[in-house]
Amino acid sequence: xxxxxxxxxxxxxxxxxxxxxxxxxxxxxxxxxxxxxxxxxxxxxxxxxxxxxxxxxxxxxxxxxxxxxxxxxxxxxxxxxxxxxxxxxxxxxxxxxxxxxxxxxxxxxxxxxxxxxxxxxxxxxxxxxxxxxxxxxxxxxxxxxxxxxxxxxxxxxxxxxxxxxxxxxxxxxxxxxxxxxxxxxxxxxxxxxxxxxxxxxxxxxxxxxxxxxxxxxxxxxxxxxxxxxxxxxxxxxxxxxxxxxxxxxxxxxxxxxxxxxxxxxxxxxxxxxxxxxxxxxxxxxxxxxxxxxxxxxxxxxxxxxxxxxxxxxxxxxxxxxxxxxxxxxxxxxxxxxxxxxxxxxxxxxxxxxxxxxxxxxxxxxxxxxxxxxxxxxxxxxxxxxxxxxxxxxxxxxxxxxxx
Numbered sequence: 253x254x255x256x257x258x259x260x261x262x263x264x265x266x267x268x269x270x271x272x273x274x275x276x277x278x279x280x281x282x283x284x285x286x287x288x289x290x291x292x293x294x295x296x297x298x299x300x301x302x303x304x305x306x307x308x309x310x311x312x313x314x315x316x317x318x319x320x321x322x323x324x325x326x327x328x329x330x331x332x333x334x335x336x337x338x339x340x341x342x343x344x345x346x347x348x349x350x351x352x353x354x355x356x357x358x359x360x361x362x363x364x365x366x367x368x369x370x371x372x373x374x375x376x377x378x379x380x381x382x383x384x385x386x387x388x389x390x391x392x393x394x395x396x397x398x399x400x401x402x403x404x405x406x407x408x409x410x411x412x413x414x415x416x417x418x419x420x421x422x423x424x425x426x427x428x429x430x431x432x433x434x435x436x437x438x439x440x441x442x443x444x445x446x447x448x449x450x451x452x453x454x455x456x457x458x459x460x461x462x463x464x465x466x467x468x469x470x471x472x473x474x475x476x477x478x479x480x481x482x483x484x485x486x487x488x489x490x491x492x493x494x495x496x497x498x499x500x501x502x503x504x505x506x507x508x509x510x511x512x513x514x515x516x517x518x519x520x521x522x523x524x525x526x527x528x529x530x531x532x533x534x535x536x537x538x539x540x541x542x543x544x545x546x547x548x549x550x551x552x553x554x555x556x557x558x559x560x561x562x563x564x565x566x567x568x569x570x571x572x573x574x575x576x577x578x579x580x581x582x583x584x585x586x587x588x589x590x591x592x593x594x595x596x597x598x599x600x601x602x603x604x605x606x607x608x609x610x611x612x613x614x615x616x617x618x619x620x621x622x623x624x625x626x627x628x629x630x631x632x633x634x635x636x637x638x639x640x641x642x643x644x645x646x647x648x649x650x651x652x653x654x655x
Contacts, residue, residue: 384547442471522609529602
């Protein structure tokens, strides 16, 4: 028997995670479907250990996913059936073997009687960031009979997310290079320069300045940490639960960094607002729509907060009141939700909220690009300056001792 970890979506739209022991993956799928669940991911224990250090070779990147979804959307908008659209798409797909494999898999599944959303999920070829929102919109389109329109909205959402991620990556690339240089500068000074002074001070019977001692201690710990991490990976001791905890910790850390936290919050809430608007427009009930829209949120901390929001709405609280418990929730989102609830046009107001948040996000990324490199350079200069002053102080101490 093999232990499998799974993630599925129930009929009510709730995301279910758990584990079970079965002879093979097909047995797990059968059990989940018997419960009325839609399987999203299923991994064996050994797969879960290594999932954080490698990605599946078959997974499409966001650009390839956008190409498939937009092509399918255009064909359905022209009036052809799903089967015809997939057949045309398989003949027109060029350049990417993974794209062709995805389309061929979907054709097989759909002709076998499965829904389009189930076919996308069972392919296991979608990027993690795209799976939640895309499947939610497709399922809503299948239920409401507006599949072509929802695929168009999914194309817009994927494009917006890809553009925002590119801008964030561009804004953070230079600061990351600065941090990389700073780290290796500290390693060099701690491994080469500081030990030379330590040996000299030991010969003279004096203590090394505290800053240099701290630097040497830091450098000594680096190889130990890397060796322990490598040993844990090779031994397979890092379990999926630990990986999830690390992801939660990192998600929380990002939300505590000034400027970066605001950009992440606006990006996540913009995606959430856009997805929720389209689900409600498609006739999905508010609680189910909230749960499905939450799957489009990639930051774990924000996702947990939105999960609590859906529970409070299910208990009868207004959405505009429930979201106030989320730390640093954009005020424009709360205001638009309040207006939508009061006038009975929540979906259009959520669309408007998403547009405003994306516009504000672009401004925040521009400020981030302008200010963050300067802040990091000043920080790097301060650290290097402190170390250089400690070295010069050590040199002066040596001269005093020599006199």
